[in-house]
Amino acid sequence: MTTTLTPVLTANWDRPDSYTLDAYGEYAAAKKALGMDPDAVIQAVKDSGLRGRGGAGFPTGMKWGFIPQGDGKPHYLVVNADESEPGTCKDIPLMMANPHALVEGIIITSYAIRASHAFIYVRGEVLHVIRRLHAAVREAYEKGYLGTDIFGSGFDLELVVHSGAGAYICGEETALLDSLEGFRGQPRLKPPFPAVAGLYASPTVVNNVESIASVPSIIANGADWFAGMGTEKSKGFGIFSLSGHVTRPGQYEAPLGITLRELLDMAGGIRAGHQIKFWTPGGSSTPIFTDEHLDVPLDFEGVGAKGSMLGTRALQIFDETTCVVRTVLRWTEFYAHESCGKCTPCREGTYWLKQVLKRLEKGQGTEDDLTTITDIADNILGRSFCALGDGATSPIHSSVKYFREEYLKHFEIGGCPFDPKKSTLWGEQ
Numbered sequence: 001m002t003t004t005l006t007p008v009l010t011a012n013w014d015r016p017d018s019y020t021l022d023a024y025g026e027y028a029a030a031k032k033a034l035g036m037d038p039d040a041v042i043q044a045v046k047d048s049g050l051r052g053r054g055g056a057g058f059p060t061g062m063k064w065g066f067i068p069q070g071d072g073k074p075h076y077l078v079v080n081a082d083e084s085e086p087g088t089c090k091d092i093p094l095m096m097a098n099p100h101a102l103v104e105g106i107i108i109t110s111y112a113i114r115a116s117h118a119f120i121y122v123r124g125e126v127l128h129v130i131r132r133l134h135a136a137v138r139e140a141y142e143k144g145y146l147g148t149d150i151f152g153s154g155f156d157l158e159l160v161v162h163s164g165a166g167a168y169i170c171g172e173e174t175a176l177l178d179s180l181e182g183f184r185g186q187p188r189l190k191p192p193f194p195a196v197a198g199l200y201a202s203p204t205v206v207n208n209v210e211s212i213a214s215v216p217s218i219i220a221n222g223a224d225w226f227a228g229m230g231t232e233k234s235k236g237f238g239i240f241s242l243s244g245h246v247t248r249p250g251q252y253e254a255p256l257g258i259t260l261r262e263l264l265d266m267a268g269g270i271r272a273g274h275q276i277k278f279w280t281p282g283g284s285s286t287p288i289f290t291d292e293h294l295d296v297p298l299d300f301e302g303v304g305a306k307g308s309m310l311g312t313r314a315l316q317i318f319d320e321t322t323c324v325v326r327t328v329l330r331w332t333e334f335y336a337h338e339s340c341g342k343c344t345p346c347r348e349g350t351y352w353l354k355q356v357l358k359r360l361e362k363g364q365g366t367e368d369d370l371t372t373i374t375d376i377a378d379n380i381l382g383r384s385f386c387a388l389g390d391g392a393t394s395p396i397h398s399s400v401k402y403f404r405e406e407y408l409k410h411f412e413i414g415g416c417p418f419d420p421k422k423s424t425l426w427g428e429q
């Protein structure tokens, strides 16, 4: 249990000029890394225990170690800055407030995996972030931190900021690579994995913004420093994004393993006069939790043991005034809209989930409809081509598990019990 924050990536966010090179410093970690053997850099990241911050939690150093060496092919680093999962809102403020941590991390990572070209694939709608990234990259080139012979080490690196067109599926790493190559973004069959045949069929590392931005601090302070935070298998710190019915929503950087109860204490609790009803531990693709789960350690193992996933630590908090059926409908509409259409279970399943949920939310459904949505979700989960389909089933299964009564209440009263025209609260029925 921990009650303290560990600001590292967020340490300078209060400074009005935090995004400038003057405020950030001289890329001392990159200078140090470029004086090391590239394999020693990979080993340091392995020793730190850093696991991917994009959702799946794959060990970062191990991923880098999969890049074949001496293969004569170009290697690429692609940073996944597509951040589009409902509730996830950490990479965008990170790139706005501290873009140089990302650029420095890119230099260190590219050196370690022997890549001389790197890309930041950023979500197209966030024009303010794209501008800021361009400015940071320009500053780094002007200082000689990018380009040729960086720090006199003989290492060359070109960094390109590429904006997508705003599709959630382009955050899936292989769809992202297709999009970056100029094709329609749809997931590729794996294997081969990107480490073997990624961008332009060459060995490629795809990592999340926060994963890469964490690397300079590991090189600067040492693997043991990082591994000294967090829990046994989920090391280090991460940004926890609290949104929704919270007194002080925002980004709380803390060791993995902190609980929602502790985070809420720091965030001033649920908004005044209300109680927590349900919440997502890691975005809408992770099964919802309730007030029973306030003391679950927010690390990969702790959340998994209770039937959900840590995901992107996007803690969306909903109080007792929220209709769970309406919330699940909204998320499902998102998945149906963002389904890329490549595979039948997800393309058709999300469409039909949306239709049945609409009926349920209006109070026009029957108990059979609950069986139907569970059945549709069962036919998507594990049968879809990529994890978007699986993610779409999380709100369905978990909401029916915890809030079956609330679904039933909708067709008992022939409408939404939270609709002011029907009744604001069940107690008034």
Ligand SMILES: Cc1cc2nc3c(=O)[nH]c(=O)nc-3n(C[C@H](O)[C@H](O)[C@H](O)COP(=O)(O)O)c2cc1C
Binding pocket: 051, 052, 053, 054, 055, 056, 057, 058, 060, 080, 081, 082, 083, 084, 085, 168, 169, 170, 171, 172, 173, 174, 206, 207, 208, 209, 211, 212, 386, 387, 388
């Ligand atoms: C539909 C979908 C959307 C995703 N969106 C993102 C995203 O926006 N950012 C991200 O880093 N990972 C996203 N991922 C996960 C990536 O496929 C990949 O696992 C991740 O970029 C790896 O980086 P990491 O190991 O540093 O976490 C998404 C996955 C899926 C299935």
Ligand code: SF4
Binding pocket: 169, 187, 338, 339, 340, 341, 342, 343, 344, 346, 347, 384, 385, 386, 387, 388, 389, 390
């Ligand atoms: S699961 Fe959905 S998003 Fe993924 S490939 Fe199939 S249709 Fe496309």
